Amino acid sequence: MTWYERLGVRRVINADARLTRLGGSIMPPEVVEAMAEAARWYVDIDELQRAVGRRLAELTRNEAAYVTSGAAAGLTLATLACVTGPDPVRIARHLALFPATEGFPDEVVIHAAHRIPYDPAVRLAGVRLVSIGTVLKTEPWELEAALTERTAAVLYVAGAHLSRGALPLARVVEIAHASGVPVIVDAAAQLPPVENLWTFTRELGADLAIFSGGKDLGGPQSTGLIVGRADLVEAIRLHGAPNQRLGRPFKVSREEIVGLLAAVERYLRLDHDARRRACEATIAQWIDALRDLPGVRVFRIFPNEAGQPLPRLGVEPDPTRCRLTARELRDRLWDGDPRIAVALHDDRYISLTAETLEPGEAELVVERLRRLLGDAAAASRA
Numbered sequence: 001m002t003w004y005e006r007l008g009v010r011r012v013i014n015a016d017a018r019l020t021r022l023g024g025s026i027m028p029p030e031v032v033e034a035m036a037e038a039a040r041w042y043v044d045i046d047e048l049q050r051a052v053g054r055r056l057a058e059l060t061r062n063e064a065a066y067v068t069s070g071a072a073a074g075l076t077l078a079t080l081a082c083v084t085g086p087d088p089v090r091i092a093r094h095l096a097l098f099p100a101t102e103g104f105p106d107e108v109v110i111h112a113a114h115r116i117p118y119d120p121a122v123r124l125a126g127v128r129l130v131s132i133g134t135v136l137k138t139e140p141w142e143l144e145a146a147l148t149e150r151t152a153a154v155l156y157v158a159g160a161h162l163s164r165g166a167l168p169l170a171r172v173v174e175i176a177h178a179s180g181v182p183v184i185v186d187a188a189a190q191l192p193p194v195e196n197l198w199t200f201t202r203e204l205g206a207d208l209a210i211f212s213g214g215k216d217l218g219g220p221q222s223t224g225l226i227v228g229r230a231d232l233v234e235a236i237r238l239h240g241a242p243n244q245r246l247g248r249p250f251k252v253s254r255e256e257i258v259g260l261l262a263a264v265e266r267y268l269r270l271d272h273d274a275r276r277r278a279c280e281a282t283i284a285q286w287i288d289a290l291r292d293l294p295g296v297r298v299f300r301i302f303p304n305e306a307g308q309p310l311p312r313l314g315v316e317p318d319p320t321r322c323r324l325t326a327r328e329l330r331d332r333l334w335d336g337d338p339r340i341a342v343a344l345h346d347d348r349y350i351s352l353t354a355e356t357l358e359p360g361e362a363e364l365v366v367e368r369l370r371r372l373l374g375d376a377a378a379a380s381r382a
């Protein structure tokens, strides 16, 4: 019996996305083994962080890198770093004043189009978010006008799905740097493509980029990767655990630090083109297996919900011909054993992804869908 069985916690087949509420991702055996090995000895955490940071920087072609406890924690730490810089005296003075911020920049500029449910993590660093533009359009002068001596950083949320209404990142970097303001990129879910590990910082000039360790990287769910400028990464290190500073609650264990490194090493060795083709093949097989069902439209969605170059399957019951609504279909899939998690869109259709599935699960998913939708169609004819 597994721990989950003993606890009566049902297994979930994740056809939704790399979601924290479902556990993020499944760590490959080499990551779990690296963690188990790291658990066997004590080490000096600062020495380990620095050594892993150097290796991660080399692997991701960046100046410096840091392992934190998730991309959201990375947003808080990156903001703190931009507020104080790497001077330990300034960091101590900032801590003594906190949550007051006299003498420190206390605003972070963000496109209205980039307001996401994770942006409170920035405010946790004691700053105010200043929105520019509208969700539909932002002009360069709006960014220029928002940059003052109070500006600590610009936060840019990457993703094709958010680019409408926002200035291009290269333009933001150009304008921000002209005022001496650093740019932080929230790229939490922007892997794949793997090149994003260096594109935002090395090619587009952002000062820091932040990735989730527990999404497509397949690292420990409670890790995040920050890459970028060495002085800002040093400031992050000074704010973070094991130092007793504001970033202390975001501690990562030695197992997680080594686990994320093993995950990044593996990620860079993967054949990403083959992975993409395998996802496309699963979506095509799903469409083939479902297209004859009456009263249901099945279709390919591209790019995915995070703007990544991966396909999804859309399944839309026709309310006049199918007895199940999209919401009921989502609920039936979730209520089975194992549960199957899918996304619901506007109560109109559900969507599924393939890259989160384990071997054999794609078949289980399509069987369950065929059974539920076949029964619904039969009942509506009766």
Ligand SMILES: *Cc1c(COP(=O)(O)O)cnc(C)c1O
Pocket (backbone or CB within 6 Å): 020, 069, 070, 071, 072, 073, 116, 118, 157, 186, 187, 188, 189, 211, 212, 213, 214, 223, 224
């Ligand atoms: C997932 C996500 C986060 C949070 O990442 P964690 O690693 O779970 O902390 C932040 N920003 C965006 C855009 C995300 O997609």
